[in-house]
Amino acid sequence: MTKAELVASVAQSTGIEKVAVVAVVESVMETIKGSIIQGEPVYLRGFGTFGIKHRAAKSARNITANTTMQIPERDIPSFKPAQEFKAALKK
Numbered sequence: 001m002t003k004a005e006l007v008a009s010v011a012q013s014t015g016i017e018k019v020a021v022v023a024v025v026e027s028v029m030e031t032i033k034g035s036i037i038q039g040e041p042v043y044l045r046g047f048g049t050f051g052i053k054h055r056a057a058k059s060a061r062n063i064t065a066n067t068t069m070q071i072p073e074r075d076i077p078s079f080k081p082a083q084e085f086k087a088a089l090k091k
Helices: 003-014 020-036 082-089
Strands: 042-046 048-056 058-062 067-071 074-081
Touching: 003 020, 020 042, 020 048, 074 082
Parallel strands: none
Antiparallel strands: 042 048, 048 074, 058 067
């Protein structure tokens, strides 16, 4: 599902204009992104948690050149689904 399809679905199910739904969806996504950038996880009860995972530095091999390289540590965004969400997927 794309963002446009999400907006159309929400607009149809709520009866709100698409322009207003687009503004709300954009605002929610920017708020989640801003919170994660500041290091604060976002908890959506029944859906899941958006947060940051830290990846430690590691060494890797380039097998074509037969060399070893160092991959720096980094933070990546993550999503952990809630138990209710996981249970719904199993059904």
